[in-house]
Amino acid sequence: MMTPLLINWSHVWMVTGLGFCMVILLLVVLIFILKLLGAVVSNAVKAPGVAQPKAISAPAAQAAPAAAQASADNDLAAIAMALHLYFNGVHDVEPTEIHIKRVERSGWNSKLYGMNNLHR
Amino acid sequence: MGDILEFFEQMGFMNMTIQQGIMLLLSFFLLFLAIKKQYEPLLLLPIAFGMLLTNLPGAGMYHSELWTAFLDANSPAYHSYGTIMREGGLLDILYIGVKAGVYPCLIFMGVGAMTDFGPLIANPKSLLLGAAAQLGIFLTFLAANSMGFTEAQAGSIGIIGGADGPTSIFLTSKLAPELLGPIAIAAYSYMALVPVIQPPIMRALTTKKERAIKMSQLRPVSKTEKIIFPIAITTIVALILPDAAPLIGCLMLGNLAKECGVVDRLSKTMQNELMNIVVIFLGLTVGATATASSFLDWSTIKIMVMGVVAFGCGTAGGILLAKLMNLFSKEKINPLIGSAGVSAVPMAARVSQQVGQEENPSNFLLMHAMGPNVAGVIGSAVAAGILLTMLG
Known part of the structure; x- marks a missing residue:
């Protein structure tokens, strides 16, 4: 432990100010590098001779985001419904019973000898 | 009779200080938080248990005085991992990984x-x-x-x-x-x-x-x-x-x-086995420093x-x-x-x-x-x- 009078305050302030500025500066440099990386990679992906559609008609350009939004809304609705069904246990459960019952006929259950009518 | 007395004198109960008792209670409390309240249990549990082990009198699993000597330029044990390996307990040896900055x-x-x-x-x-x-x-x-x-x-x-x-x-x-x-x-x-x-x-x-x-x-x-x-x-x-x-x-x-x-094999090992092993060592040894x-x-x-x-x-x-x-x-x-x-x-x-x-x-x-x-x-x-x- 040090008494406040023994502290080299100029150095402390320098470490505080310079240290924080260096963190900001270094991360700003990284932002530029990431932006550059994004630009380079997206150009490289476009480059190999894939012809991009040059002109999109104005109504089509307006319709595209609207269609994308509608599609996203449908996706969200489907996901929300699935979660609702799952968490509330209302999802339909297939019964495991087999309903088609074949009646085996033999001398023991023949219509001739039986008292009741058999299922058909 | 002398042997029995000597046995009793060597028991941890006889050598425990009030401070060590408080630390043991604190380690129990941290274990409670880790297990019952699930506050970062993966780390808090080994840390609390390391704290428990290091404060058990006479167990000799961690020696803070060895690490003080390790940092003292005038001591013969200055920066000597050999001394730690020779004279240290289990937790001292594991602590080398923290000291060398390996675990983090x-x-x-x-x-x-x-x-x-x-x-x-x-x-x-x-x-x-x-x-x-x-x-x-x-x-x-x-x-x-x-x-x-x-x-x-x-x-x-x-x-x-x-x-x-x-x-x-x-x-x-x-x-x-x-x-x-x-x-x-x-x-x-x-x-x-x-x-x-x-x-x-x-x-x-x-x-x-x-x-x-x-x-x-x-x-x-x-x-x-x-x-x-x-x-x-x-x-x-x-x-x-x-x-x-x-x-x-x-x-x-x-x-x-x-x-x-x-x-993929390396990635999975880093995410699971390696991570878990190091978390155990790190938690235990960091807890052990809380003497x-x-x-x-x-x-x-x-x-x-x-x-x-x-x-x-x-x-x-x-x-x-x-x-x-x-x-x-x-x-x-x-x-x-x-x-x-x-x-x-x-x-x-x-x-x-x-x-x-x-x-x-x-x-x-x-x-x-x-x-x-x-x-x-x-x-x-x-x-x-x-x-x-x-x-x-």
């Missing part, structure tokens, strides 16, 4: 292998929020100096504001190893308390309208970008700040193993107070910068994602999501908050490198 780096490798940097690559401006949230580190450094700590100790206390356990341990083991126990426990305790500490600050610094801001969907990130990212970050950061290279290098190695897709003589001290209480100040300032820094960015940017940012800049992955991002949904249930901020959140990991490692360069 290996944990960072696992963290890298589990982290998706996609949201950060898609929105690089998140890095600014991650940087602003490091404000807590430097303000606390200033405050700790005024409270009488040395500069090296103040730097170690300040790094608690980075909300990053391995980084705190890495820096403290280099700058102020005598404070390792209290600092590690403070860092992990406050990380577990992120959902309690952050929301009041977030609500106090933002308006209802700001909290309800919806952000546009992030762009998809290609695999190529994800592969180049760790290589580029390691190269740039290590060239500018060599002291940050061990942490950033290991973080990015883990991430590269995950993203490249050709070393009665080093822990039951006024400085521990001061560290706890400074830790929460650091956390609060970091949270506020991120939020305030997000608000400032909104003044100049056309596309509005929800300021709640700024608080996620204090590392603590992914807890801080989840808190942003929760507080955002309280105002607008249809608002999904999680992926947006993951950007500043992982930027905070990089930011705190960079801040640690800077403090190590300036104070080491």
Whole structure:
């Protein structure tokens, strides 16, 4: 432990100010590098001779985001419904019973000898 | 009869001091928090058990005096790992990994292998929020100096504001190893308390309208970008700040193993087996440094107070910068994602999501908050490198 009078305050302030500025500066440099990386990679992906559609008609350009939004809304609705069904246990459960019952006929259950009518 | 008396004299009960008793009770309390309340149990449980083991009188599993001699230039055991291996107990030997800065780096490798940097690559401006949230580190450094700590100790206390356990341990083991126990426990305790500490600050610094801001969907990130990212970050950061290279290098190695897709076995090992083994060793040994003589001290209480100040300032820094960015940017940012800049992955991002949904249930901020959140990991490692360069 040090008494406040023994502290080299100029150095402390320098470490505080310079240290924080260096963190900001270094991360700003990284932002530029990431932006550059994004630009380079997206150009490289476009480059190999894939012809991009040059002109999109104005109504089509307006319709595209609207269609994308509608599609996203449908996706969200489907996901929300699935979660609702799952968490509330209302999802339909297939019964495991087999309903088609074949009646085996033999001398023991023949219509001739039986008292009741058999299922058909 | 003499043998029986000698046996009784050797029992731990007969040699226990009041301080050791208090430390044992504290370790029981931490075990309760880990098991019953599930506060960061993966780390708190081994830390609490390490604390229990080191404070058992006569067990001889950890010798703080050996490590004092290890740091004393006039001692024959100065920087002698041989002495530790020869005379130390189990926990002394495991502690070599902390002392040499090995465990935090290996944990960072696992963290890298589990982290998706996609949201950060898609929105690089998140890095600014991650940087602003490091404000807590430097303000606390200033405050700790005024409270009488040395500069090296103040730097170690300040790094608690980075909300990053391995980084705190890495820096403290280099700058102020005598404070390792209290600092590690403070860092992990406050990380577990992120959902309690952050929301009041977030609500106090933002308006209802700001909290309800919806952000546009992030762009998809290609695999190529994800592969180049760790290589580029390691190269740039290590060239500018060599002291940050061990942490950033290991973080990015883990991430590269995950993203490249050709070393799945290595990636899985980093995420699971390696990570778990190192967490056990790190937790036990960090807990072992919390001996009665080093822990039951006024400085521990001061560290706890400074830790929460650091956390609060970091949270506020991120939020305030997000608000400032909104003044100049056309596309509005929800300021709640700024608080996620204090590392603590992914807890801080989840808190942003929760507080955002309280105002607008249809608002999904999680992926947006993951950007500043992982930027905070990089930011705190960079801040640690800077403090190590300036104070080491």
